[in-house]
Amino acid sequence: MNNHNNEWHQFAGSALYQRMSGCRVVQNPNILKTLFSTHDEVRLHTPMIGWLMDPNEDHGLGEEPLAQLLMLLGVEIDRSQLADARVWCEWAFPDLGRVDLLLQFPSGYLIIENKLHAADQEAQLWRYQEVLRHLSPDGECYLFYLTLEGSEPSDVSVNDPEGNGAKGNKANYQCISYRSDIDVWLKKLIEITVEDPDMGRTHQILSQYNEVVMEAVGMHSRDEAYEFLNRTGLRDHLESRPEDASVMMRLARSVTYLHASLLDELASRISEQLGDDSRLALVAPPARWNKLDWSIYEAWASNKPSAGYVFFRIQEVERLELDGVHLVMGLDADDLLWIGLGRFSGSEHMRAPGGYDPFVGMKGAQSNEWWLGWYTLPGLNPVNFDGEDGVARLIEEKAMTDAVKTAVQVAHKYLEEITC
Structure with missing residues (x-):
């Protein structure tokens, strides 16, 4: 057993670990x-x-x-x-x-x-x-x-x-x-x-x-912070075992990296499957639209949501009113992780054609003057790590596969309408 594993083994067997395992953040309904x-x-x-x-x-x-x-x-x-x-x-x-x-x-x-x-x-x-x-x-x-x-x-x-x-x-x-x-x-x-x-x-x-x-903004009340510290006993533990401070810092950093890597894997697997579709061509985002990359995932994992996008130009579109239509996968604070359709010409985001809403009957789909439609992936809040909607559940292959499948199915529904 190497030194890092030994340190973790000792920490996992400590009274602090047991207290934190049973400690839940109590939040009032909001x-x-x-x-x-x-x-x-x-x-x-x-x-x-x-x-x-x-x-x-x-x-x-x-x-x-x-x-x-x-x-x-x-x-x-x-x-x-x-x-x-x-x-x-x-x-x-x-x-x-x-x-x-x-x-x-x-x-x-x-x-x-x-x-x-x-x-x-x-x-x-x-x-x-x-x-x-x-x-x-x-x-x-x-x-x-x-x-x-x-x-x-x-x-x-x-x-x-x-x-x-x-x-x-x-x-x-x-x-x-x-x-x-x-x-x-x-x-x-x-x-x-x-x-x-x-x-x-x-x-x-x-x-x-x-x-x-x-x-x-990442703030907590003084009372909330002290109450949680008292329940975990963290300060008392570090007074008796100061060497555990470095273990916990590495653990906290590892959780952040794991959080970001799961978002990275999810977006990459969706992009890869969409890239296999002959109707789509991966293109660079327009000016002022950040590319979806590691910096965006790490920001979300650090509770500082940022915006990033992946753009695919849709080919084989014959309708004049749909000229410049792109399939977009976005990760932003307004709609979390989503798949949508928008029209772009160079760096200009063009308005959606008036009266054209082919996805009105699609459950969960939305539209406005700028987007023909977009759909937020359900059951996933990219800023959360734990919980029912947390990113950690994507560690299970079935959960990851299901999330990718949902996104790709939505994209295919959009494409079937646009390219038919």
Whole structure:
């Protein structure tokens, strides 16, 4: 037996191992986690933030949430204006894009671009500044770029679009974060509602959403951390056996690598089977669409979901309205691991043909203005390692084979409709 195996044998026989084997992370029920992915920007985070910002919504707090948020962001608007404020989510402006959150108040407008993991679009912030300029040429205008950690947008998003004749123009924006701004905002609202018996339901919604935000940025409460440590007895164990610290660090790293390798194997086996189909030709992803590779898998295994894609050009397509259609396998925070159909010309993502929805009767399939259809693989959350939907279950060959089979069958259904 080599030294590493001996170390593991000793650790596996320790009292700490026995305690951790029987220790379960106790989580309170959270309906938001049940209904949505933690990183679901479009269906969870944007609507929730918009709901709280709107003084006329049924949270019962009036303009208080909006006032607290604006104060955190350093926006000085007289409180008397906030009662008449209006909020829109996902409002589309022709040729300028779809604004995530738009706030109108008597003296101006404010836009929040909500960006958890999705890639920046070309001139996106520049276009949103144009929206503000058109809505309120002489009024107060504010543009915020919201990410998990307060990251800067790419130059592609900030700079004016190529060929518009106004070189050198850039969007004027401010970066804000879920970690430092939204979390603080929610905790303030939780504090306001905790003692008010009329705010019980709103308090529960705030508390559950704050749990989602903390999970999205990899945060845990101090009480939760200490309580778990007390149950495992980890500190006491390391005081008596400090040499086990290196064993546990190697174990933690090995779990991360195993998690990533299983995602890698799943995606590779799906790609290999799709690559055997003569109707498909593997091509490089368009510009600003990251290739699905090890860095993406490792990010998910580290609870930092990232976006990556595999593109196949579909051949033998005769319908003019389907020109440029591609089969795409994606791994992203919005839809987890999915198979879909989209139209691309060079680096441009083209809209799906209007009125064309051949997969409306396909259970689990979705579509929108950009995708003819997409299907998320059921029963698998790539960010989880353990549990019923965890990646670890793919260690069993049957589970891996079934997941690959499901993905390939969906792809074939798409191809049969497109190429017939």
